[in-house]
Each structure stands twice: as C-alpha cells, then as structure tokens.
Amino acid sequence: MKSRPYGYPISQPNERRSSFDNHIQRRLSALRNQFADGKAYQAMLDSGDALVYEVYENRRPEVAGELLSGLSIVHPGCVGNEYFMTKGHYHSVRETAEIYFCMEGKGVLVMESEAGETAVEEFYPGRVVYVTPRWAHRSINTGGEDLVTFFVYPGHAGHDYATIDATGFRKRVLDHGGVPTIVDNPEWSGVNA
Numbered sequence: 001m002k003s004r005p006y007g008y009p010i011s012q013p014n015e016r017r018s019s020f021d022n023h024i025q026r027r028l029s030a031l032r033n034q035f036a037d038g039k040a041y042q043a044m045l046d047s048g049d050a051l052v053y054e055v056y057e058n059r060r061p062e063v064a065g066e067l068l069s070g071l072s073i074v075h076p077g078c079v080g081n082e083y084f085m086t087k088g089h090y091h092s093v094r095e096t097a098e099i100y101f102c103m104e105g106k107g108v109l110v111m112e113s114e115a116g117e118t119a120v121e122e123f124y125p126g127r128v129v130y131v132t133p134r135w136a137h138r139s140i141n142t143g144g145e146d147l148v149t150f151f152v153y154p155g156h157a158g159h160d161y162a163t164i165d166a167t168g169f170r171k172r173v174l175d176h177g178g179v180p181t182i183v184d185n186p187e188w189s190g191v192n193a
C-alpha cells in the first residue's frame with residue numbers, strides 16, 4: 001500500500017484494472033428479496049445469474065483520516081419493470097458522509113434516513129451527489145448504458161447491509177412505459193411501517 005501521495009487515471013474502461021487493486025462483482029443472486037417482482041427475479045435467475053454491478057476500489061487502512069475511493073458500475077437492465085440497482089447500505093458509522101461523481105450513464109441515487117426521510121438525486125455525467133451522514137444509499141441505472149460513478153467516503157465508515165436487507169428501501173424506481181417513476185415500496189418493513 002502506498003505511503004506517498006499518488007494519482008491514477010479512471011476515465012477509460014481499460015484503465016480500471018490497473019488503477020484499482022480490488023474488483024467486486026455482484027450478481028442477481030446477491031439481490032434476493034430486493035426486487036418487487038419475485039417471479040421475474042426467479043425467472044431471470046433461472047436463466048443465468050446476471051452480472052448486475054461491479055465495484056473497483058483502492059484498498060486503504062479502514063481508519064478515520066483515510067479516504068476510500070473507487071468506481072461503481074451498474075449495468076443496464078431490469079427485473080420485471082424495476083431497474084438494476086445496488087444492494088444499498090447505511091454506513092456502520094452513521095456519522096459518515098459520501099460523495100458520488102457521475103462519469104457516465106444515467107440514473108439516480110435513492111436515499112433514506114432511519115428517521116423516515118427520503119431523497120432521490122439524479123445521476124448524469126458531470127453531476128455530484130453528496131450523501132449526508134446517516135442516510136442509506138442505493139444506485140439505480142435508469143438508462144441503456146453502464147452507470148459509472150466515482151465515490152469517496154471516510155476510511156472508518158464500514159457498511160451495514162443487514163438493515164436494508166431486512167427492510168428494503170422505502171422508495172422504488174420503476175420503468176413505466178420508458179419513464180423512470182418513483183413509487184412507494186409497499187413491502188418496506190422497517191420499524192415505522
């Protein structure tokens with residue numbers, strides 16, 4: 001791991017492997033119970049475990065003072081009429097923020113707080129989204145190309161996937177005749193449901 005300042009290029013797809021030291025691939029099977037249409041999910045899974053999104057990152061010590069950064073790439077696709085999306089998470093240390101910078105594609109970042117607030121911010125190339133501390137976040141690709149975002153967050157943040165796994169998000173983004181539409185999630189099952 002580097003102990004001096006360093007730089008790396010990230011704009012070209014062929015630079016991803018050399019610029020990052022960790023590559024995570026998340027397939028449909030990792031998103032069980034997250035899509036509204038369970039039948040469409042199972043049918044898609046039966047025909048092959050599609051690659052939904054990938055993360056490239058640079059390992060740094062997971063301590064306050066360090067920053068973790070990388071690329072999140074959500075591929076285009078739908079399960080039923082619900083767009084491909086990330087699992088989504090709170091940071092384990094709730095008081096930690098995150099910045100996303102959209103490099104390619106089109107989509108949204110769906111966010112919610114444990115206090116019951118919700119927010120949806122658009123992603124398009126050149127747009128930054130600031131995730132304030134205590135907000136869970138999930139990237140959703142509403143376009144026909146890869147949604148590529150660069151993210152940065154504090155080294156000690158950690159990831160709490162279990163909360164979202166159990167409750168889902170309060171909002172879903174569905175394709176209604178080609179138009180991304182934000183709807184309430186009737187299956188949301190948190191403490192205030």
Ligand code: F6R
Nearest residue numbers: 055072086087088089139151153
């Ligand atoms: C890190 C972060 C992103 C996501 C990435 C994949 O805190 O928010 O790097 O990790 O977009 O999403 P998840 O982690 O929800 O599978």
Ligand code: ZN
Nearest residue numbers: 091098137153
């Ligand atoms: Zn995060």
